Amino acid sequence: MFDTASLHPWQWPEKHWRDRVNRVRAGKKLSPPWPEGKRCAVSFSFDVDHESNELRDGGESISRMSWGQYGNRRGMPRILSLLKKHDIRATFFVPAVIAKLYPEEQQEIVGGGHEIGIHGWIHELNSILREEDERDLMMRSADTLEQITGNRPVGMRTPSWDFSEKTLSIAREMGLLYDSSLMADDSCYELLEDGERTGVVEIPVEWIRDDAAYFQVTRTEAMRIAPQDVLAIFMREFEQAYEEGELLQLTMHPHIIGYRSRIWILEELIRASKAKGDVWIATHRKVAEHASTAI
Numbered sequence: 387m388f389d390t391a392s393l394h395p396w397q398w399p400e401k402h403w404r405d406r407v408n409r410v411r412a413g414k415k416l417s418p419p420w421p422e423g424k425r426c427a428v429s430f431s432f433d434v435d436h437e438s439n440e441l442r443d444g445g446e447s448i449s450r451m452s453w454g455q456y457g458n459r460r461g462m463p464r465i466l467s468l469l470k471k472h473d474i475r476a477t478f479f480v481p482a483v484i485a486k487l488y489p490e491e492q493q494e495i496v497g498g499g500h501e502i503g504i505h506g507w508i509h510e511l512n513s514i515l516r517e518e519d520e521r522d523l524m525m526r527s528a529d530t531l532e533q534i535t536g537n538r539p540v541g542m543r544t545p546s547w548d549f550s551e552k553t554l555s556i557a558r559e560m561g562l563l564y565d566s567s568l569m570a571d572d573s574c575y576e577l578l579e580d581g582e583r584t585g586v587v588e589i590p591v592e593w594i595r596d597d598a599a600y601f602q603v604t605r606t607e608a609m610r611i612a613p614q615d616v617l618a619i620f621m622r623e624f625e626q627a628y629e630e631g632e633l634l635q636l637t638m639h640p641h642i643i644g645y646r647s648r649i650w651i652l653e654e655l656i657r658a659s660k661a662k663g664d665v666w667i668a669t670h671r672k673v674a675e676h677a678s679t680a681i
């Protein structure tokens with residue numbers, strides 16, 4: 387046996403780098419024809435992180451907590467009223483601690499016909515946890531969301547899209563329908579674990595389609611890109627998805643997209659999707675259920 391920990395990557399035996407790559411991998415592309423003769427699908431998601439980013443880092447900054455609270459006070463109401471205005475449903479991934487802090491918010495999400503998915507306990511990074519802790523937190527997160535909303539989540543997005551060696555095994559143990567944290571395609575695919583088919587659908591994400599990647603602003607880090615330029619990127623993603631007859635998945639955050647100068651981006655995307663006349667706008671759950679028919 388090699389003690390690979392003492393080797394540099396260029397010294398690894400082939401089996402070692404192959405096993406590492408194959409731990410979790412994209413398998414079969416899952417793209418059955420969209421329902422009702424639609425040409426393309428659009429699925430909006432919101433990671434309801436609020437204060438959990440600060441808590442996860444062990445922080446106690448009152449200022450950063452207030453930034454998180456903005457997500458609840460202004461971001462979520464703007465998002466929910468926009469979705470209601472256009473009569474569309476979306477997916478909200480919620481850390482359990484945030485669901486416990488804002489149970490009314492979660493009930494409002496579910497009351498609006500939207501989906502709630504798992505997003506960790508306190509936005510912890512899976513890859514630094516012991517396996518038993520990761521399993522315990524994932525299971526407690528699902529139980530907590532179910533207790534608060536009455537709905538058992540069927541999907542997850544790992545906090546910070548961070549996957550441990552065991553994350554997929556735990557998701558399988560929990561019988562989850564889908565994950566939405568990985569990036570191997572634009573459209574849905576089946577996840578493979580050590581080369582084995584899992585039946586778990588991946589709805590891929592990308593930083594290109596994530597508001598946080600463009601808009602994170604702090605006192606020392608200025609905004610990197612203007613809102614209209616972010617819309618232009620998202621619109622290109624949409625137009626190409628439409629052209630290819632595939633999926634546009636977007637990740638947004640109430641404390642990031644929910645500002646007066648940004649929320650219009652979401653409305654423009656909704657308008658553009660509706661204007662085509664043959665775009666299926668659906669939750670991640672609906673997209674995953676549909677994709678899973680091709681497994």
Ligand SMILES: [Zn+2]
Nearest residue numbers: 433435545546
């Ligand atoms: Zn998050």
